[in-house]
Amino acid sequence: MTLGTEKNSYDVAVVGLGAMGSAALFHLARRGVRAIGTEQFQLGHDRGSSHGESRAIRLGYFEHPSYVPLVRRAYENWRELEQLTGETVLTVTGILEAGKPDGMLVAGSLEACRLHGLDHELLDPAEVARRFPAIRLPENYSAMFQPQGGFVRPDLASTLHLRLAEEAGAAVLTDTKVLAIEPRGEGVRVVLADRVIEVGSVIVAAGPWIAELVPELKPQLFLNRMVLTWYEPKRPELFGLGALPVFAIEGEDDFLYGFPDFAGLGFKCASHFGSGRLATADDARQDAGPADEARTRRFLERYLPDAAGRLKAMKTCVYTMTPDEDFVIDCLPEDPRIVVASPCSGHGFKFASVIGEIVADLALDGETPHDIGRFRMRRWG
Known part of the structure; x- marks a missing residue:
């Protein structure tokens, strides 16, 4: 079977539209980037990690103090999302x-x-x-x-990120499983069941399915x-x-x-x-x-x-x-056009608003002003 190819229609593809993927698509689209997001199920499904009414948010971080600057930025971005939509996403209790x-x-x-x-x-x-x-x-x-602690509403937050992304021009495909991600020449091929999308870079935010698409991670997850x-x-x-x-x-x-x-x-x-x-x-x-x-x-x-x-x-x-319960936010060492967005070890949703910003930086520039040294894949050699 010969698959149809969409060439140069998009600059960046985001695979997985849960917490991190929806935020990434929003941050790409608001910068004027031609972006497409794919989700293998319906939006808001309950088979991953981004559902369930509420997620805690806190500044003092028992996991490690180095998370604090990122969660400060996350608070700022959640408040901006509220300003853009008129919705209450973060409640301080x-x-x-x-x-x-x-x-x-x-x-x-x-x-x-x-x-x-x-x-x-x-x-x-x-x-x-x-x-x-x-x-x-x-x-x-x-x-x-x-x-200053409280909770974020995960289902609403992801819905709002996707709504704003689409309003800014992003495309969204649902019920669409990505079969492979293939670096080729100057771009990356995203292989779907019925087509191939060629882009400049890919953000993989597939949650518990991430090792299927990034096998380098499998031994660590x-x-x-x-x-x-x-x-x-x-x-x-x-x-x-x-x-x-x-x-x-x-x-x-x-x-x-x-x-x-x-x-x-x-x-x-x-x-x-x-x-x-x-x-x-x-x-x-x-x-x-x-x-x-x-x-x-x-x-x-x-x-x-x-x-x-x-x-x-x-x-x-x-x-x-992950074994150390820290995130994974990085470009693949062997191909920086493929960005990995955060297997989060059960404490990541509060950071989605800033992780989306970070992985958009990585997909577009290969670097970010945020300190993500703790989350690089090189920590495993």
């Missing part, structure tokens, strides 16, 4: 992080806040209970409150199945906006995070540690069941007992993990 004082969560966030001069408060369990009566911490725990849960609290007044901040609790054997009920859908919470490995992204299913719910409920009964009412909903998603 504050974020409470709790656990043993020397644990990775509290100690890491405290280090980042002190290093970057970020607003924060250290609270003991009694003060946490006074200010946020839904949360009950053991006496040997400590907590840190960051007033694994997929974690994650389950999100929504509950009808026993005391709803303790779990709405203004009563409960976004929170994370590093417990003895699990790490739970959660959000206030801001849309009437229920109190949302999930474990950050996952519930098993997936062999391939195609193995992901909406298959959450009683064992998943029991795990979350056990944690709630210990730390937020008034949350553990009737289960309202569960959803699965996928974390695409």
Whole structure:
């Protein structure tokens, strides 16, 4: 079969239109670049990592202080997206992080806040209970409150990025699987089932499918199945906006995070540690069941007992993990026309607005003013 070829119609192709791909397409289109985005499913699907009502955002970053400048820029870009659309994408609730004082969560966030001069408060369990009566911490725990923390709405954010990208001239193909990415001469061929698109550069933002298109990454990636849960609290007044901040609790054997009920859908919470490995992204299913719910409920009964009412909903998603849990944002060493956009190890959505900017820089210029040294592929040799 001979495939039709679209030559020189586009400068850049973006493969995958979840969090990172939609933001990348927006940043390309707003610069006047002829760009096309492809998505193998329908937009807003629930088989990857970019769905589920809310994602936490915070400045003090326990994973590593070097993330702080990027998340500062992400805040700026989320606010700009709001200005451009009139929609509320980022809501500030504050974020409470709790656990043993020397644990990775509290100690890491405290280090980042002190290093970057970020607003924060250290609270003991009694003060946490006074200010946020839904949360009950053991006496040997400590907590840190960051007033600028909150949540981003992932489904809305991606929709808005794509809407603005199309309004600026970008093309979008859905239900279109990319079969191969082939560097050729002065360009790159993006091979689809029914056509070949020739472009100058490609941004691969395929989430858990990224290793299929960038096999160099395969030895370094694994997929974690994650389950999100929504509950009808026993005391709803303790779990709405203004009563409960976004929170994370590093417990003895699990790490739970959660959000206030801001849309009437229920109190949302999930474990950050996952519930098993997936062999391939195609193995992901909406298959959450009683064992998943029991795990979350056990944690709630210990730390937020008034949350553990009737289960309202569960959803699965996928974390695409690296061994060091840092991102991958880079041009392929063997061909800088192919840009890899962020297997994010479960903490990336908050950065989508700035990662889109960064990978647009890389696709157009081969470099970016943002410091992404921590995320380069050379760290694996």
